[in-house]
Amino acid sequence: MLIEEPQQLDRTFAALADPTRREILNVLATGEVAAGTLAARFPISAPAISRHLRVLEHAGLITRRIDGKHRRCRLEPQRLAPAMQWLEFYRRFWSESLQQLADHFDPPVHPKPPHRRSHGRHPRN
Amino acid sequence: MLIEEPQQLDRTFAALADPTRREILNVLATGEVAAGTLAARFPISAPAISRHLRVLEHAGLITRRIDGKHRRCRLEPQRLAPAMQWLEFYRRFWSESLQQLADHFDPPVHPKPPHRRSHGRHPRN
DNA sequence: AAATTGTTTAACATATCAGTTAATTAACTG
DNA sequence: CAGTTAATTAACTGATATGTTAAACAATTT
Numbered sequence: 602m603l604i605e606e607p608q609q610l611d612r613t614f615a616a617l618a619d620p621t622r623r624e625i626l627n628v629l630a631t632g633e634v635a636a637g638t639l640a641a642r643f644p645i646s647a648p649a650i651s652r653h654l655r656v657l658e659h660a661g662l663i664t665r666r667i668d669g670k671h672r673r674c675r676l677e678p679q680r681l682a683p684a685m686q687w688l689e690f691y692r693r694f695w696s697e698s699l700q701q702l703a704d705h706f707d708p709p710v711h712p713k714p715p716h717r718r719s720h721g722r723h724p725r726n
Numbered sequence: 727m728l729i730e731e732p733q734q735l736d737r738t739f740a741a742l743a744d745p746t747r748r749e750i751l752n753v754l755a756t757g758e759v760a761a762g763t764l765a766a767r768f769p770i771s772a773p774a775i776s777r778h779l780r781v782l783e784h785a786g787l788i789t790r791r792i793d794g795k796h797r798r799c800r801l802e803p804q805r806l807a808p809a810m811q812w813l814e815f816y817r818r819f820w821s822e823s824l825q826q827l828a829d830h831f832d833p834p835v836h837p838k839p840p841h842r843r844s845h846g847r848h849p850r851n
Numbered sequence: 852a853a854a855t856t857g858t859t860t861a862a863c864a865t866a867t868c869a870g871t872t873a874a875t876t877a878a879c880t881g
Numbered sequence: 882c883a884g885t886t887a888a889t890t891a892a893c894t895g896a897t898a899t900g901t902t903a904a905a906c907a908a909t910t911t
Contacts, residue, residue: 607745607748610742610745610748611743611744611745614739614740614742614743615739615740615743615898617735617739617809617812618736618737618739618740618743619736619898619899620732620735620736621899623732623735623812626816630815630816630819635857635858636857636858636859637856637857637858640857640858645899645900645901646900646901646902647857647858647859648858648859648860648900648901648902649899649900649901650858651858651859651860652859652898652899652900653899655859656898667907669857669907669908669909670856670857670858670907670908670909671857671858671908672857672858672859676816676819678816678817678819678820679819679820681813681816681817681820682820684742684813685810685813685814685817687742687748688806688809688810688813689810690755691751691755691801691803691806692803692810694755694801694803694804695803695804695806695807744868744869746869760887760888761887761888761889762886762887762888765887765888770869770870770871771870771871771872772887772888772889773870773871773872773888773889773890774869774870774871775888776888776889776890777868777869777870777889778869780889781868792877794877794878794879794887795877795878795879795886795887795888796878796887796888797887797888797889
């Protein structure tokens with residue numbers, strides 16, 4: 602199992618915490634895009650976008666290549682894997698809490714019988 | 727499918743961006759723990775922990791219940807699901823980049839062989 | 852070479868974050 | 882009730898984040 606630098610996860614999650622940056626990644630999922638093309642899609646200034654790109658690059662989530670006067674940005678999706686793995690660990694706990702999820706987002710209209718409750722507790726070590 | 731407030735993802739990822747908070751969640755995965763018990767495990771002051779707990783609670787990742795003079799903190803793992811789903815979207819792109827991952831880090835991390843390669847390309851617009 | 856286009860850096864304003872210590876609130880104990 | 886324990890809030894500090902506009906840099910075009 603790959604030992605992940607904690608800083609790397611810090612940077613990844615921090616990069617993903619900004620909606621503009623998430624949307625940038627979403628755009629880059631369609632392929633390489635130049636910085637200016639990206640900037641045109643957002644209501645903020647080009648320097649602001651440039652800094653978002655720097656954050657994403659620092660987190661390893663994108664790379665930039667110089668192409669004439671353009672800086673083409675490319676998604677590096679595999680760099681999301683460590684974050685995914687971190688979250689994956691908690692997936693095992695979800696099944697115990699699915700009912701709570703339903704409670705939270707939907708009105709608790711459906712009276713699901715709480716029969717999982719029998720051994721439904723957080724695992725302890 | 728569940729429509730997620732973007733702010734919620736912001737808060738979730740921001741909460742996860744701090745290593746202390748990630749470790750708090752890790753501790754809470756073992757079961758309910760009082761705030762003071764948590765604080766004792768970390769090299770920072772109790773107020774600092776209290777604020778981390780507030781951030782986690784605000785992100786919905788934990789809940790707190792009052793029990794006498796203790797505040798017992800409980801993990802709400804299902805609230806990680808939206809973040810997971812967001813990342814899940816990008817998983818499809820990983821298979822194309824596994825070699826780059828190898829270049830970057832060490833041995834292959836993903837147990838799944840890249841047989842999705844057949845129609846694996848970046849969608850473009 | 853001069854002007855234009857694409858992008859980043861500089862300098863700045865403002866807000867938020869993460870930590871501290873001191874004070875406060877709340878509940879239990881003797 | 883007085884004292885102790887548990888936890889939070891208050892007030893403050895220093896660092897970081899996000900945005901702005903203006904300036905600088907780099908490559909292309911004329």
